[in-house]
Amino acid sequence: MRDAPPNGSARLTGRDDTLEMLQLLVVNMADYAITMLDTEGHVLTWTPAAERLKGYRTDEIIGKHYSIFFTDEDVAARKPVTELEASARDGRFEDEGWRVRKDGTRFWANEVNTALRAPDGTLRGFGRVTRDLTDRMRTEEQIRKQSQEILEMATVPVVQVWDGILLVPLIGMLDSERTQQLMERLLVRLTETGSRVALLDITGVPAIDSLTAQHLVETIKAVRFVGSEVVLTGVRPSIAQTLVHLGIDLAGVVTRSSLTAGLRVALDRLSLTVVASARGAQADHQ
Amino acid sequence: MINESISVIKVRDVLMVAMPGDPDDATVAALQEKTLLAMEQHEVRGLILDLSKVDTLDSYFARTVTETAAMVTLMGGDTIIAGMRPAVAITATQLGLDLGVTRTALSVDVALEMACFQPGQVGP
DSSP states (O other): OOOOOHHHHOOOOSOHHHHHHHHHHHHHOSSEEEEEEOTTSBBOOOOHHHHHHHOOOHHHHTTSBGGGGSOHHHHHTTHHHHHHHHHHHHSEEEEEEEEEOTTSOEEEEEEEEEEEEOTTSOEEEEEEEEEEOHHHHHHHHHHHHHHHHHHHHHHSOOEEEETTEEEEEEESOOOHHHHHHHHHHHHHHHHHHTOSEEEEEEEEOOOOOHHHHHHHHHHHHHHHHTTOEEEEEOOOHHHHHHHHHTTOOOTTOEEOSSHHHHHHHHHHHTTOOOOOOHHHHHHHHO | OOOTTOOEEEETTEEEEEOOSSOOHHHHHHHHHHHHHHHHHSOOSEEEEEOTTOOOOOHHHHHHHHHHHHHHHHTTOEEEEEOOOHHHHHHHHHTTOOOTTOEEESSHHHHHHSGGGSTTSOOO
C-alpha cells in the first residue's frame, strides 16, 4: 500500500474569510496559471492568469480536455494521458516543454500536476500549475550560444593579420576534435578571405605527440588542396626534436622557429616588402 | 563515345578544364582523355583544373586528378588545381590524396597569375 496522499488527509484550516482569501490568491496569482482538471483531464476552473497565458476565455475552455494545450507531437506521443496516469500514481508530476496557446503560438512551460484525492483516497481530479518560462529559456539559449562561440573562438582562433595572411595562434594541447575544428574553420576562412598564406603558430602548444603531429600534417595538406600554404611557426627546439624523432614528414612545409620569421616568409610569398619610412630612418640616425 | 559534359578550353597558352558539380565516372574518365589529347594537339605551358563547382569527391575522381597531373607533367606541362572547396579538401585529406608536385590555387584567377603561366617564363 502506498502512503496516503498528503492532500487526502490534510484539510485547510482557518476561518471562512481566510478560505475566501485563499481563493482570491489562486484567482489573482499573476505569474502562475492555476487550473483544476477532472479525473479524465477536462478543465474545471480557469483564472485570469491562465487566460493571459493561454489565450482562452473562461466560457471557451471549461469542459474542454486539457490536451488542447499540448503540441500535436506530444498528443501523438500520448503525453496528456501519461501525465495524468503518472500524477495519479505518484501524486505529482512535473514537466517542462513547449505548450500551445489558443492562437497556435508556443510557449515554454513548467507544469506541476498534483492529484487531488478525497479523505478516503478516491481521486477527485488534478490541480495544475503552469508557469511561462519562455523568457528564461530564451536567455539560457542565448547564453549557451554565446559561450559556445567564445569557446570556439578560444579553441581555434583564426585572425587575419594582413590582406592574404591568416594567423592561427594555437595554445594548449591539440586533440583530434580540436584539430578537426581547426581544419574546418581555417579552410573556410582561407577561402572566404582569399588568403594565400596561413601562419600556424604552435608557440603555445606545450608538447606534440605522434597523433597531434599527424593531425597537423593533415591540416597542412588540406590547406594546400584549397590553394593556400601553411607556414608553421613557433617550432621550439623540443618540438623540433620530437618531430624528427617521431619521423614526421614535413617536407615541402615551410617551418620557422619564430612568428616574426614566419611573417617574413608570408610577406615574401605575397611579394610584399616592409620598408621603414624616411622619418623612421631619420629618427634611427639621431 | 564522346562525353559532352566536360570541355577542355585553350586560352592563350594554357588549357582550362572546369569540372561539373557532381561528375560521374564517365565524366572523370573524359577529363583525362580530353586533357591529354589537348596537351598533344597544342603547345601549352600546362593545365588549370577548376574544381570550384565540385562538392563531392570519391577515390576514383581523386586518383584520376593525381594521375592526370602526373601525365601532364610527363608531357612537359604544369598542372594547377584551382578553387577546391573546404569540404572537398577535407575529404581529399581523408582519402589520402597526394598531389605530388601539383600546385594549387584559391581560384582560376589566382592560378593565372602564378609564375609558371606568366609570359616570359621558360615554357614549352
